[in-house]
Amino acid sequence: MRLNPVDPAFVDRLRAVLPDPAFRETSPAYLEEPRGRWRGQAGVVVAPGSTEEVAGVIKQAFEARVPVVPYGGGTGLVGGQIAPDGPAPVLLSLERMTRVRGVYPEENVMVVEAGAILSDIHDVAEETGHLFPLSIAAKGSARIGGILSTNAGGVNVLRYGNARDLCLGLEAVLPDGQIWHGLMRLRKDNTGYDLRNLLIGAEGTLGVITAATLKVVQRPAQEGTALMSVPGPAAALRLLAMARTQMGDGVSAFELIHRQGLNFLAETVPDIRQPFENPTEWTVLIDLGLPRGMTPDDALETLFGEAMEAGLVSDGLIAQSQAQRQAFWDVREHIPVANKRIGAISSHDISVPLGMIAEFIEAGRSVIAGIGDFRINCFGHLGDGNLHYNVFPQSGKTREDHVDQRDRIKCAVHDLVHRMGGSVSAEHGIGRLKVDDLERYGDPAKLSAMRAIKAALDPAGIMNPGAVLRILD
């Protein structure tokens, strides 16, 4: 299927369905992505103000066979928001659709438009004593439409699930311009195929999400945070099981930190205070959100005591104030910043079955050592089996010194993950970065079903072409 680039005649057609404020300057920000791997192109940038206007754009694009790249906050890490080649597309930004359409505190529900920024959604939830528990580093600029389209994860997936689990309904424009009115506020609805979950995680290739019904939760009555030194990842997982026995679902986050990350922090973000003077190799950050009937301090002390006896921890710090909680979290949240400053040769967003984590980390070490002399920073969402496994040059060298080893490192890590029944994209998605990986590691039957679904819903192939699935001639 041949697509056509945006040309002046097509822009004229868009002028018939969009008011002037919907046409934006093609500023550089629309054409960049955080990893700096690609530079995008856009024949025109439009920011519709309503779902009907989005539908108008898609209908025109469908008729004229012009590609459309949906654009949220531009924070995606796999290039799903960027069209580096092919016919110049319409870049469709949701930035003008940021309304909160409804808040239903007694239902633990809110309805927001796709352009709403995550931290604004947090604030709206807060106003009624609620919590929208999805939180990612890019929360200040990521928009909920993009977050849902990539099924984003973050630090609270352990307790509350990923974007998919926090969405009850969608409104979307399908690739032929039809509007799907699916903003249900229902906890249970078994009427037909699960179109909602099909669009979530489809990275804009099956339609444009324009609004979503989100689940919020009652904010836990009391919160607490601790850092604990653990002998290794396997002990950390046993510590998590122990915490759950004691506190049930009260464990909101359980993050693994490697000393390498703390060293990078000390080197590149020295204003972040390091909680342990001499950290052991592995540390976990535990975050609790407890009901009124339990006290975080007591719970963390009990946990620490029992874990000490069982040999699962060797040292620990329990935050004594809100400021200290934030300080502990600052450590975790600045590790990606430090990583960026050091400059990874290859970064991997992987998951393995929980029971394979320790083995994966061991095997990963020798696989990488077999390629060369590198530093590994392995950290992340341990309870989800989701690790960010990043490989860095030794001190004094830069990533540029190892450009030729990059693919070998990536392949070695991904091959290992795949052999262990893991995923080469745990939370970032496929985008354009991992199209090859999906073909290499993906199940053939699933891939052919994906292609059939794509062709059925987007027969003209206009929606974010080249993302997730390769364009076949």
Added chain:
Amino acid sequence: MRLNPVDPAFVDRLRAVLPDPAFRETSPAYLEEPRGRWRGQAGVVVAPGSTEEVAGVIKQAFEARVPVVPYGGGTGLVGGQIAPDGPAPVLLSLERMTRVRGVYPEENVMVVEAGAILSDIHDVAEETGHLFPLSIAAKGSARIGGILSTNAGGVNVLRYGNARDLCLGLEAVLPDGQIWHGLMRLRKDNTGYDLRNLLIGAEGTLGVITAATLKVVQRPAQEGTALMSVPGPAAALRLLAMARTQMGDGVSAFELIHRQGLNFLAETVPDIRQPFENPTEWTVLIDLGLPRGMTPDDALETLFGEAMEAGLVSDGLIAQSQAQRQAFWDVREHIPVANKRIGAISSHDISVPLGMIAEFIEAGRSVIAGIGDFRINCFGHLGDGNLHYNVFPQSGKTREDHVDQRDRIKCAVHDLVHRMGGSVSAEHGIGRLKVDDLERYGDPAKLSAMRAIKAALDPAGIMNPGAVLRILD
């Protein structure tokens, strides 16, 4: 697309791919369904012993354009397991695929074949101190493949979600006979479209689920149960919010019971002991699963005290033993039995937004009164907004006296639900019973997307034809 009935030549083709034990007698059980609305037909009944054999059957059916009806425990309430008309199909039973393929206690995961019976899965989870929290009345005969295919719900959805939320991965045979190997044990995997959730709830129309990776949870350290008299559904919802503030996610079930159900019980199942001598109109059953740090009795007493002060409850009973917990649950679980003995004119499995429940119940009363003089038993999963809303004849009359009013009642209830943004199938699915309802109330864009997906994945239309979507000529 014309389909062909099973004929002797086709049975011969099946004999080439299936061993003798896979061929079953066409006993009446395969052709009945619990509501007694339809009688099925089958050209041949086969029960493959492996995924490869299932794939063999589907390949033959695909080539010969013969319909296939997948069959689990036969407990579905909407006729998804029954082919009352059309060319005689292959009835494909999963009853011989009941193996537990793996148990991973440290991962809170197990892998089971599609024919495993729910209560057997409960037992396997129990052996390692775990809980597979999905529980439905038909647990002694329902098979997990059917449970996933219909996205079944039940009493613990409030805390643990429905079937969809408890499944991490699937193995399935797609309508062209390809096997999808998707039995991941991962909490996070963003590699491509969500085929898992597409097959879950597709009621066998997009393929045959042959095995599943299931989430289990650590069994809560302590459990507790109470019955509380509430002034009405709105107060009950405020009681639930209060319980969650006090106990967090410790509330495992929160069921609404109407006095009508208790009266039916007294009339038809008199050996079930009624906990309250003079029950008020509305009762809730609260079930707790608490971590070691909290005591169910104390928690329930605190809740009751505060709720009493807030005017949310007027009476209450806290179970003092495991036997009494079971006795309370027996009341709730026998209400459907009592309903069946009384004989509903029309039964509805509906959901509405939580904030609309009280209004729905009020409005429902007058809508039904406008049609005639009936008894209503409205009960169910209040915290999910999921009510079973069943309409019965007055004492001395039978359902047969009202056959002519049945459709009018159903339409009136479903119209009301739809107007309130609700669902006409909250947990039972569409099957063959609600194909018309889906067309009447479903979103047109979603319906056309569903048709496109069905045609793309099952171009020959062999998979459970007539279920979910009408067969178009």
